[in-house]
Amino acid sequence: MTPLEILKDLTDRFKQDIVGVFEKSPKRIYIEIKKEALVRVVLHVFRELGARFNTASGVDVRDHMEMLYHFTFDKIDAVFTFRIKLDKSNLEIDSLTPYFEGANWIERETTEVLGITFKNHPDMRRLLLPEDWPEGVYPLRRDYKEWDKNAIRDRGV
Amino acid sequence: MNLKQKALLKSLWVFHMSTGSCNNCDIEIIDCLTPRHDIERFGMVLVGSIKHADVLLVTGSVTRKCIPRIKRIYEQMPKPGFVVAMGECSLSRGMYINSYNCPLPLDKVIPVDVYVPGCPPRPEAMIAGIVKLIEKIKATSEGKK
Numbered sequence: 001m002t003p004l005e006i007l008k009d010l011t012d013r014f015k016q017d018i019v020g021v022f023e024k025s026p027k028r029i030y031i032e033i034k035k036e037a038l039v040r041v042v043l044h045v046f047r048e049l050g051a052r053f054n055t056a057s058g059v060d061v062r063d064h065m066e067m068l069y070h071f072t073f074d075k076i077d078a079v080f081t082f083r084i085k086l087d088k089s090n091l092e093i094d095s096l097t098p099y100f101e102g103a104n105w106i107e108r109e110t111t112e113v114l115g116i117t118f119k120n121h122p123d124m125r126r127l128l129l130p131e132d133w134p135e136g137v138y139p140l141r142r143d144y145k146e147w148d149k150n151a152i153r154d155r156g157v
Numbered sequence: 158m159n160l161k162q163k164a165l166l167k168s169l170w171v172f173h174m175s176t177g178s179c180n181n182c183d184i185e186i187i188d189c190l191t192p193r194h195d196i197e198r199f200g201m202v203l204v205g206s207i208k209h210a211d212v213l214l215v216t217g218s219v220t221r222k223c224i225p226r227i228k229r230i231y232e233q234m235p236k237p238g239f240v241v242a243m244g245e246c247s248l249s250r251g252m253y254i255n256s257y258n259c260p261l262p263l264d265k266v267i268p269v270d271v272y273v274p275g276c277p278p279r280p281e282a283m284i285a286g287i288v289k290l291i292e293k294i295k296a297t298s299e300g301k302k
Contacts (some may be wrong), residue, residue, distance in 0.1 A: 010288040139257040151260035155249040 003027055003078040006049060014041055027076075030068075032083045038069075039094050041082060045071050046100065051080065053102045058110040060142050065116065067093055084117065095121040113140040162298045165211060166291055172210035172234075176227055176263075178217030179214060180222050180256035182244040186214070194280040200270040215261070218246035218259045224266055231267045239290060242269045243283065245276040249296070 007029055011018055015154045017037030022030040026110070033041050045051045051071040055156040059066045072079050086093060087139045095118035096103035115138040129139075137147055148151075175183055189196040190203065203208050207230050219227060231240070245251035248264040261271055270293065273286040 126174065133221070146257075148260050152262065152265060153255060154255065156262075 001073075001075060001077060003029060003073070004078075006073070006078070006080070007031075009049075010041070010045070013044065017041060025067065027078045028081075029078070030083055032079045032085070035084050035086070035093060037082060038082070039096070039099070040105050042069060042071075042096060043099060045082075045141055049073070053096075053100055054094075056080070056106045056110065058105065058114045058140075059112060060140065062142055063112065064088060065091060066108075067116065073098075091116045092119060093117075094119050097123075112138070114138055115141065159298075161250055163180070164295070166294060167289070168202075169239075169291070170204045170210045171212045171214050171241075172204055172207045172230075173214045173216070174207075174227065174230060176215060176223040177196065177220040177259075178244070178246065182216035182246075183239070183282065183300045186216070186243075187275045187282060189280045189283055193211040194284065195282075196284060196287070199284075201287065207233050208235065210234060210238070212217060212241055214243055215263055216243050217246050218250040218253045219261060219263050219266055221260060222262065227263075239270045239294070240267055241271045241273065241286065241290065243273045243286075244278060247275060248272050248274055251276060276290045293295050 003026060007021065010031065011021065012035070014037060017034050017040075019032040019034060022032070022088060024030060025100060047055060049075050052125060054070040054072045055070045056070065059068065065083045067086060069082045069084075070080070072080060084093065090113075093116060095107055097107060104121075104123070107121055108124060110116050111118060111124060111130050112126055115136075119134070136145060138144065149153075161173055173183070173186055186203070188194060208212065213231065213234055215227070242263045246253065249262055250256070250259045253259045271286050271290045273283055275282050278286075
């Protein structure tokens with residue numbers, strides 16, 4: 001199978017779920033999908049097409065947020081990315097951890113640094129931030145402000 | 158200078174702690190131990206436990222999670238002990254000075270005796286820093302006497 005054949009299969013099968021397709025290069029394809037369709041598209045790619053879940057990334061692009069799920073087809077050297085735009089007023093998305101364990105830690109990290117909540121995540125504890133970090137402060141958001149009064153931000157010279 | 162201090166000067170044992178370093182400084186520490194620079198001629202050796210060490214060598218910008226841990230390690234160090242801050246990150250946090258995760262430089266967390274600047278410092282710079290440390294120990298012990 002070539003990347004274009006996979007893309008054609010996906011666009012035929014999920015015609016009503018796909019918002020847009022962006023081919024950055026023949027081996028690097030971005031597909032924007034609807035939020036409700038995440039689990040069924042991803043599970044088809046993961047289980048039927050045999051892709052490997054590489055990682056997920058969350059981006060704050062000022063007027064909205066994005067979740068990107070990267071899937072690798074190792075045999076044909078292609079990477080497919082599923083992009084979901086999230087409105088800042090409703091940062092909620094379905095969790096993929098019930099289906100494969102690889103999504104567990106990246107979803108926990110995304111929750112604490114960007115404040116995106118994952119529905120049905122079985123074990124939503126803190127992963128990387130320290131215990132005394134205040135609730136509701138998300139360090140990788142664009143509007144993050146310094147909260148620690150004791151922090152020193154000059155070099156002392 | 159009593160016997161204990163004389164023995165200390167002949168063989169400073171070093172415990173290396175990485176507090177979120179990028180591993181570049183850590184590689185340079187390994188470089189120091191190779192025959193070209195041969196830091197063992199000063200009697201130095203890297204040890205695996207802070208309880209055997211005289212020198213705590215810190216690399217990396219001190220992260221929030223690391224602050225209580227490095228305090229605990231400093232408390233466990235047998236005294237007299239010395240702290241060497243190595244690399245720009247532990248001196249002033251370098252490029253991570255505005256990071257949410259690096260609120261304090263190392264010398265606001267534990268007292269530091271010798272600073273070795275550089276990103277990463279060359280092995281020669283580290284040897285110079287260590288010689289300065291030995292001179293400092295000598296000067297303080299003679300001053301006390």
